[in-house]
Amino acid sequence: MFIVAGTLYVDPARRDAYLASCVDVVRAARSAPGCVDFAVSADLVEPGRINVYERWESDQQLLDFRGAGPDGEQAAMILGAEVHKFRISGVEAP
Secondary structure, three states: OEEEEEEEEEOHHHHHHHHHHHHHHHHHHHHOOOEEEEEEEEOOOOOOEEEEEEEEOOHHHHHHHHOOOOOHHHHHHEEEEEEEEEEOOOOOOO
């Protein structure tokens, strides 16, 4: 299992439009085989920041879902990104 997490940056004036364009993607991801969790949300402090969190059972299931990645319109709105994959070696209560 692994987590994909990080931040996307968009024009603050277009953040709501970007997030609205993600609704169908989030729904599709959450119903995809191997997806444990998937969230894309507005940051509470930075107006142009979007937080990304995904948890997947396997690399192949993520690749099967992702395909070519964001559509052209979504990709054009992204000004910057810092997203990484984190391998989980164990899970415990906080």
